[in-house]
Amino acid sequence: MTSQCTGVDRAHSGSGFALNDVAVRLGVQCVPADANESKTVITGISQDSRRVAAGEIYAALPGANQHGAAFADEAAARGAVAAVSDRPCPPLPTFVVDGPRRILGPLAAWIYGEPSRHLDVFGVTGTNGKTSTAYLLSAGLRGAGTEHGLISGVSVGGPQGEHPAVRTTPEASDLQRTLASLRAQGASAAALEVSSHALALHRVDGIRFRVSVFTNLGPDHLDFHSDLENYYAAKARLFAAERSAAAVLNIDDDHGKRLGAELDIPHRTFSTTSTAADFYAEHITADEHGTSFVLHHGDERGATVRLRLLGAHQVDNALGAIAALALAGVDLDSAVAGMSELTSVPGRMQRIDAGQPFLAFVDYMHNTAGQHRQFRYLRSLTDGKIVVVLGATGERDPSKRQPLGATAGTLADIVVVTDESPFSDDADELRGDIVLGARSADHAAIVVEPDRAAAFATAVALTGPGDVLVVAGRGHDPIQTFGAVTRAFDDRVELRNALEHSILLGDR
Incomplete structure (x- = not known):
């Protein structure tokens, strides 16, 4: 289908309600009142000030770090005709309601014809x-x-x-x-x-x-x-x-x-x-x-x-x-x-085959329940070693990190610890928690390589014929994020590159 924000989508979805219809629906009037309330036709609704289109209502929601009301000027400049929020959003006339998140879904469903x-x-x-x-x-x-x-x-x-x-x-x-x-x-x-x-x-x-x-x-x-x-x-x-x-x-x-x-x-x-x-x-x-x-x-x-x-x-x-x-x-x-006929689900135990003499996979396993399920399957595929590349994503539940490391350290034979997407968290601390957990298992060999591409190369070098290699945690995610810096990094692409490079060098 076309992008959620294309003109094609919007042209097919708006139902032509006026602002006064919205007022009746919500049981509140615009603040301040809009003189054209009965004539202004609503074409849609959006909670993103960067993507709101002409004729739409802007849903200014409270966020974890900022309130959507701070971006009302941008929404107005893009053609929004009103806002719905828990506070006035000048310069837009605003339907002020308690708990705007609670009413946004039903309101949007109504605007788009109860799809x-x-x-x-x-x-x-x-x-x-x-x-x-x-x-x-x-x-x-x-x-x-x-x-x-x-x-x-x-x-x-x-x-x-x-x-x-x-x-x-x-x-x-x-x-x-x-x-x-x-x-x-x-x-x-x-x-x-x-x-x-x-x-x-x-x-x-x-x-x-x-x-x-x-x-x-x-x-x-x-x-x-x-x-x-x-x-x-x-x-x-x-x-x-x-x-x-x-x-x-x-x-x-x-x-x-x-x-x-x-x-x-x-x-x-x-x-x-x-x-x-x-x-x-x-x-x-x-x-x-x-x-x-x-x-x-x-x-x-x-x-x-x-x-x-x-x-x-x-x-x-x-x-x-x-x-x-x-x-x-x-x-x-x-x-x-x-x-x-479904050949694979992106990033879910997805096989990467570059002609190497061992099985290699990318999988999204990012909690211990997933690890137990997936490692059981991987162990059934080999009498040799299981090599896993593992990290921890930042700004997530910190209590997950050591158990992830411990489970990998127990069920795999080699754990290569690297960076996923730290976001605003300290990358060294994230890696340290995974390593601490992996060492507590007192089973697997542990290698630490912060650079993810280098970690893939290391893991490939440590995987022998008949072994199994799995890159865990990110699945299909194509972007790595370090604070405000992002870079393209698709584990499936980068693992294939590492495998092909190893073959090219004659390591296999």
Whole structure:
């Protein structure tokens, strides 16, 4: 699909309400009053002052560091006709409301014609597996011949193309505009990755989900949610009756079982261990070429599913996608056939092959639950060494760092510690926490190389024939950030470069 901010998208999404219609909708008047309130036609709404277009409302939201009201002049210069905020935003007439984040999603949905009421929206939330499940849903919909969109942390796409994602789940106004654009492009469904931040910050308010999927839950983002209970509560919001019509739950996860007991909407379960689940898998095999399993559901028994995606954990993701599509009435034979054509999910156990005599992967594993799942698979591929390149991203939960190092130090044989994106944090401190954790395992050899490209070269040199090398933590992210400085750095590209350079030098 075209960019969220193109004229094409805006032309298809605005519904032509006037400012006085917005006043009635919100129950407040502009401050100061606008003499043209009944004539000024609203073309859209945006929370980004740099991208607001003529005729749009500017949503001036409170932020972590600055308030959107500080950028009202810029929004006005770009043609915004009013603002909505928790304070006046001169020079724009402002609808002053309590909690503007809470009203932004429903207001944007109304402005853009309630697009989720005209689409089968599949939401996916959980700690791990969200992106892969969303991609599998997309592949299943494609296999069934359904025009649809995919909104994930990797990309946003639809019938007319795609563009890179900015965050896991877009801000509410961007999200509603995107759904409206998908509808205008002829889509009848959308797969949407839903983060806990998006739920806590009301980004998906105003969306009606046809089916929502719960993958799993483990400690993550506790810098934002403070504890696991608050993290679970944020995830559980997706499954409220006013938001989702139905649910699909992983009952191999204790939080999935708990969620099932608390829901008052129709739901189905999936499992790789329990035949009591509505959808369950047996005879799971995973090798360097793909993953297969035997699917059981309802009266259907013994259908073999073959995926090109790598790792047994992809069976969980496939089961969640299959169950969700079945619950929505999608033809499963066609959907499963579509899933079998999905070759990879960007940055998720993505194989990098330059002709080297060992397996090499880039993976997003960025928490200990993901590490346990992925290292189990990697160990099944080799009788030799596992070499992992690992770092810690800055401005994230610091309590994750040492456990990440400890898990890698326990499950790998060589840990090459390097920089990810420190942002404003001290890079030496980030590396030091990973090293401290890795050393506590008293198992793996540890090498420290701050420069990420040099760390890749070091890791390649330490990996022998028949071994396995994995670059962990960043996945598809193409940018490294050091304070105010950014540079292009795609782990998939740079790992391939390191492998090719090693072969060129005759090291292999």
